[in-house]
Amino acid sequence: MYQSATELLEEYRAGRLSPVEATEAVLSRIDRLEPELHALYAYEPEQARAAAKASEQRWRSGEAGALDGIPLTLKENIATRGTPVPLGTAATELTPAPADAPAAARVREAGGVLLAKTTMPDYGMLTSGLSSFHNAARNPWDLSRTPGGSSAGAAAAAAAGYGPLHVGTDIGGSIRLPAGWCGLVGFKPSFGRVPVDPPYIGRVAGPLTRTVADTALLMSVLSRPDSRDHMSLPPSELPWADLGCEVAGLRIGLQLDPGAGLDVEPEIRAAVGEAARLLEAAGATVEPLAPFLTREMLDGLDTFWRVRAWCDISSLPADRRAKVLPYIAEWAEGGADVSGAAAYRGFSQIDVMSVAAVRATAPFDFVLSPTCPVSAPAADWASPTNDPQRPFEHIPFTVPYNMSGQPAVSVNCGHTGDGLPIGLQIAGRRFDDLGVLRLAAAFEVIRGPQRALQV
Incomplete structure (x- = not known):
């Protein structure tokens, strides 16, 4: 089903469609496509049907919530209470979660119809759907390609029409990268805008949808406060539904060279350059932004994350440790012999990267770049290099904004010669989440209709 959430809500209000009918249509689509996509975990159609029936009654009684009757995934x-959280890996003990995390609690309170959870790679540390626990998720645009990750199943589900709303997480690009490769809107909000549990440096939860309006709608719910996140921003009432944007007069930076990592593929460079030209034609001033990421920053982050992963994996019993995806195990082992001083120097690059991002982007209202320098690799590759010694070469455009906490969104800006989507990243100043979504909505209009996915 490719109706947007905003369209479904209008249909429900007018009585032209019921949540039960919408949910049945989505369940039918899932049953047809899921054997090839492998996007879902803990798929519970009967619970979704019951939730849709309850929503139908709320609409009839005038008690509908902000997302009432909208099919969605997490x-x-x-x-989610009662469901184990394997973290994408067979090494995790399957213990039912005692309570809903903040995002799950908010969408349920708003009346959303939870269809399923979505698959992810081991510990969320791959831009891929490869997992030792789940079957590898596939890209609906080309089943031989990965949808990206780590919000792999979420992106595949969103692109394939498993309902209009999907929630992912992002600590280095895990919402935006799969959104870019699947032709979606993938929003990484400002750090702390959406409460998460457990909180961690750079980690956010955010929407993957097919329209900016749906992303804004979902943000109006996800951003509601939750005391479990001690790192969250103070609650604020933002006018999420107001997506009007005057492009004329905006000062926009264009970054086509991140400073480290993989070279930008020519087709991607051309598509992002054309997006910049469209905004310039609409009245924006577009100026080049020099690279600000360095090899030391990217390698330092890699070192710290390896140490963190090794601390977790090495503490597992031997039988469970042996179940970790070999790529992740080899990558994490690189942190086994790192000295305390080297680990600290790696960790310190988080602040160095954050300061560099904020200072470099300060002269601009927004910054455009590719979401990823390369297009989606094969579904059985762990990353675009497929090399655990070079794991983060594809995230130089995305990860700085995790470390700086700035909001950033990926929107589709074209397709490769092979028909694969190309993501345009729009980043904004700290806490200007609404501004980023407003420019993305303006770009949706300026770029015109996009190629439809035929599945």
């Missing part, structure tokens, strides 16, 4: 690492 990434597997967002806890």
Whole structure:
């Protein structure tokens, strides 16, 4: 089903469609496509039907919530009460979660119809759907390609029409990268805008949808406060539904060279350049932004994350440790012999990267770049390099904004010669979540209709 959430809500209000009918249509689509996509975990159609029936009654009684009757999914690492959280890996003990995480609690309170959780790679540390626990998720645009990750199943589900709303998480690009490769809107809000549990440096939860309006709608719910996140921003009432944007007069930076990592493929460079030209024609001033990421920053982050992963994996019993995806195990082992000083120097690059991002982007209202320098690799590759010694070469455009906490969104801006989507990243100043979504909505109009996915 490719109706947007905003369209479904209008249909429900007018009585032209019921949540039960919409949910049945989505369930039928899932049953047809899921054997090939492998996007879902803990798929529970009967619970979805019951939730849709309850929503139908709320609409009839005038008690509908903000997302009432909208079919949606949550990434597997967002806890839902009673469902184990394997974190994408066979090494995790399958213990039912005691409570809903903040994002799960908010969408349920708003009346959303939870269809399933969505699959992810081991510990969320791959831009891929490869997993030792789940079957590898596939890209609906080309089943031989990965949808990206770590919100792999969420992106595949969103692109394939498993309902209009999907929630992922992002600590280095895990919402935006799969959104870019699947032709979606993938929003990484400002750090702390959406409460998460457990909180961690750079980690956010956010929407993957097919329209900016749906992303804004979902943000109006996800951003509601939750005391479990001690790192969250103070609650604020933002006018999420107001997506009007005057492009004329905006000062926009265009970054086509991140400073480290993989070279930008020519087709991607051309598509992002054309997006910049469209905004310039609409009255924006577009100026080049020089690279600000360095090899030291990217390698330092890699070192710290390896140490963190090794601390977790090495503490597992031997039988469980042996079940970790070999790529992840080899990558994490690189942190086994790192000295305390080297681990600290790696960790310190988080602040260095954050300061560099904020200072470099400060002269601009927004910054455009590719979401990823390369297009989606094969579904059985762990990353675009497929090399655990070079794991983060594809995230130089995305990860700085996790470390700086700035909001950033990926929107589709074209397709490769092979028909694969190309993501345009729009980043904004700290806490200007609404501004980023407003420019993305303006770009949706300026770029015109996009190629339809035929599945």
